[in-house]
Amino acid sequence: MAVYTDITEGELEAFLKNYDVGQLLSYKGIAEGSENSNFLLHTASGAYILTLYEKRVDAADLPFFLGLMDHLARKGINCPLPVHRRDGAVIGKIAGRPAALITFLEGMWMRRPTVTHCREVGKALAGMHLAVADFPLSRPNALSVEGWRKLWDGARPRADEVEPGLVAEVDADFAELSARWPSDLPSGVIHADLFPDNVFFLGDRLSGVIDFYFACNDLYAYDLATCLNAWCFEKDHAFNLTKGTALLAGYQSVRPLTAAEKDALPMLARGSALRFMLTRLYDWLTIPDGALVQKRDPFEYIRRLRFQRQIRSASEYGLGEA
Numbered sequence: 001m002a003v004y005t006d007i008t009e010g011e012l013e014a015f016l017k018n019y020d021v022g023q024l025l026s027y028k029g030i031a032e033g034s035e036n037s038n039f040l041l042h043t044a045s046g047a048y049i050l051t052l053y054e055k056r057v058d059a060a061d062l063p064f065f066l067g068l069m070d071h072l073a074r075k076g077i078n079c080p081l082p083v084h085r086r087d088g089a090v091i092g093k094i095a096g097r098p099a100a101l102i103t104f105l106e107g108m109w110m111r112r113p114t115v116t117h118c119r120e121v122g123k124a125l126a127g128m129h130l131a132v133a134d135f136p137l138s139r140p141n142a143l144s145v146e147g148w149r150k151l152w153d154g155a156r157p158r159a160d161e162v163e164p165g166l167v168a169e170v171d172a173d174f175a176e177l178s179a180r181w182p183s184d185l186p187s188g189v190i191h192a193d194l195f196p197d198n199v200f201f202l203g204d205r206l207s208g209v210i211d212f213y214f215a216c217n218d219l220y221a222y223d224l225a226t227c228l229n230a231w232c233f234e235k236d237h238a239f240n241l242t243k244g245t246a247l248l249a250g251y252q253s254v255r256p257l258t259a260a261e262k263d264a265l266p267m268l269a270r271g272s273a274l275r276f277m278l279t280r281l282y283d284w285l286t287i288p289d290g291a292l293v294q295k296r297d298p299f300e301y302i303r304r305l306r307f308q309r310q311i312r313s314a315s316e317y318g319l320g321e322a
């Protein structure tokens, strides 16, 4: 469920008066998503998404997120284009919340991505990494190693109740990741949450990338490692080598990895698995049952983490196979 703040037709009509989008024809809340409130709007000029930014998004970060979408869309990346108001601004206010209007993208996200989808997402990710080279804004990654530690401090006292032995496992991860986390790899603005529910397809064609609200400056190869975890495992938690091969080959067909990035990939994939396990575990332990926020399964990422601890070389993901 992702309509935390409801809006009236009157509020919406008043909000839209600031834009050149024509008369409001219809609007409805969108159930999918987890962070913000989203509405699908039809106006005389077409379809749009209205997003009301909720508590977990810092309003001070909105110029970065919306500026990034604007930059990428203008560079030909399939992502939403923020609609400018008549006064030039892209951020407005409705029902007391900061809000923006973005263009609607056709397509649907893949519940069971195929090898072809993995290759296409690899290409799109590399395309974004090239396209951000001249993006002028930056935002530190609040969810890198130090941010993970804060989440772990909150979750650790009850982590063994969720999964016996988890405290010892994750303490050991922190010791190793702190000592070996790379910092001198190619970096720039990354998406940082490129899961299947944030990528739309029309058949096999990638039609859109959405949800830039975790985007930040970090290592490009870390973004790719997140995709390995999010796209290349089956429902039974087994790694699919063919999908890994396709994702990495797709990425490298647009932006070849450096030797140092290849060497670091297992460590980055382990860190990324830890990052998503921790946000999920933290929410699992702190969000009350019945709350509107959708809680995601930490066990899926406990398994990813155990898998990633065993990997010694990126060739085990299929690097160099295609």
Ligand SMILES: Nc1ncnc2c1ncn2[C@@H]1O[C@H](COP(=O)(O)OP(=O)(O)O)[C@@H](O)[C@H]1O
Pocket: 002, 030, 032, 033, 034, 035, 036, 037, 038, 049, 080, 102, 103, 104, 105, 106, 197, 198, 210, 211, 212, 213
């Ligand atoms: N530009 C867009 N075009 C079409 N649908 C969109 C667009 N942006 C968001 N959506 C719809 O809204 C849902 C939630 O969007 P998302 O940005 O993932 O929200 P959240 O940040 O709350 O997780 C998506 O799953 C999709 O159905």
Ligand SMILES: N[C@@H](CCOP(=O)(O)O)C(=O)O
Pocket: 033, 034, 035, 193, 195, 197, 198, 211, 276, 279, 280, 296
């Ligand atoms: N992708 C994250 C959760 C973030 O949710 P989103 O709806 O904003 O993509 C996870 O799977 O833990």
